[in-house]
Amino acid sequence: EIVLTQSPGTLSLSPGERATLSCRASQSVSSSYLAWYQQKPGQAPRLLIYGASSRATGIPDRFSGSGSGTDFTLTISRLEPEDFAVYYCQQYVSSAWTFGQGTKVEIK
Amino acid sequence: EVQLVESGGGLVQPGGSLRLSCAASGFTFSSSWMSWVRQAPGKGLEWVANIKQDGSEKYYVDSVKGRFTISRDNAKNSLYLEMNSLRAEDTAVYYCARCIFGRSAGYFDYWGQGTLVTVSS
Numbered sequence: 001e002i003v004l005t006q007s008p009g010t011l012s013l014s015p016g017e018r019a020t021l022s023c024r025a026s027q028s029v030s031s032s033y034l035a036w037y038q039q040k041p042g043q044a045p046r047l048l049i050y051g052a053s054s055r056a057t058g059i060p061d062r063f064s065g066s067g068s069g070t071d072f073t074l075t076i077s078r079l080e081p082e083d084f085a086v087y088y089c090q091q092y093v094s095s096a097w098t099f100g101q102g103t104k105v106e107i108k
Numbered sequence: 109e110v111q112l113v114e115s116g117g118g119l120v121q122p123g124g125s126l127r128l129s130c131a132a133s134g135f136t137f138s139s140s141w142m143s144w145v146r147q148a149p150g151k152g153l154e155w156v157a158n159i160k161q162d163g164s165e166k167y168y169v170d171s172v173k174g175r176f177t178i179s180r181d182n183a184k185n186s187l188y189l190e191m192n193s194l195r196a197e198d199t200a201v202y203y204c205a206r207c208i209f210g211r212s213a214g215y216f217d218y219w220g221q222g223t224l225v226t227v228s229s
Contacts, residue, residue: 035215037153044203044219045145045153056217088153092214095167097143097155 002027004089004100012108019076021103023089028069033092036065036074039102040085048087049074079105110134110218112204117223124194124227130187130204130220138162138182141207143216144189146200146225154200157189158207172198194227201225 003026013019023034031052037045047056049065052072062077076083084107089100116128128144144156157178158167166178177190187204201224205216 032212033214037216039153044221045216046219047215047217050208050213050215050217090153090155090215092209096169097158097214099153099155102152 001096002029002091002093002098004091004098006087006089006100006103008103009101010104010106012106013079014108015079015081017079019074019079019083019105021074021076021087021105023067023072023074023100025070025072025091027093029072029091029093031068031072034065034067034072035090037088037090038083038085039088045088076105081107110206112206112218112220114202114204114220114223117202117225119226119228120194121229122195122227125190125192126194126225128189128191128202128204128223128225132185132187132204132206135206135218137180137185141209142178142180142187143205143207144178144187145203145205145216145219146198147203147222148197148200151200156202158209159187191225194225196227199225199227 005024007022034052036049039045053065064075086102086104088102111133113131143158159178175193179188201222203222204220206218
C-alpha cells in the first residue's frame with residue numbers, strides 16, 4: 001500500500017500570501033493518478049487538481065499542481081479568504097485509492 | 109447539474125447492518141465508475157469501495173473486505189453500500205462520489221453531501 005504523507009500539518013498564512021503544500025508518496029506514483037482536493041468545514045471535498053497538474057473545471061488559476069515520482073506540490077499563488085480550508089492529496093495504484101492525512105491552511 | 113444524494117445513515121449497534129443509498133442525476137450514471145469514501149469525525153478521508161459501470165469489477169479497502177458490499181442499479185441511477193458486522197471504527201460520514209478511472213486517470217470529480225453512520229451501543 002502506498003502511503004501519502006502531507007506536510008506541513010498546518011500552514012498559518014495571511015490573505016495574499018503564497019501557500020506551498022507538499023505530498024510525499026512512500027513509493028513512486030504515476031502523475032496521472034495524483035489529485036488534490038479542498039474541504040471546508042461541514043462540506044464535501046471538492047476536486048482541485050487531477051493528473052498532478054490539471055485544474056478541474058471552475059478552479060481558479062491561482063491553484064497549481066506540480067511534481068512527479070514521490071514528490072508533489074499544490075501551490076496557491078495568492079490566498080483569498082475562501083481558500084482557508086483543509087487540502088488532501090490522493091493517489092491510485094493497484095486497485096486501491098489512498099488519501100494523505102491533510103494540510104490545514106489557516107488564517108494567521 | 110450533477111447531483112449525488114446519499115441516504116440511509118443512522119445509529120446502529122456494533123455487529124449490526126445498514127444499507128446506504130446514493131441517488132445520482134445530471135450525468136450518465138451507467139457510464140461512470142462510482143465510489144464510496146468515508147470520513148471519521150475530525151479525521152481525514154478514506155476510500156472505501158469502487159464499482160465499475162456494469163458492476164463487473166468491485167474494489168474495497170482491506171478494512172471492509174468481507175463486511176461491506178458495493179452495488180448499483182443503473183436503471184434507477186442508484187448506488188448502494190451494504191454494511192454488515194459494523195464496528196465502532198466504521199463510524200463516519202459516508203460520501204458517494206463519481207470516480208473518473210481509466211488508463212490515465214483515477215480521481216473523484218463529484219461528491220454528495222454525505223450521510224452519517226454512527227456505530228455505538
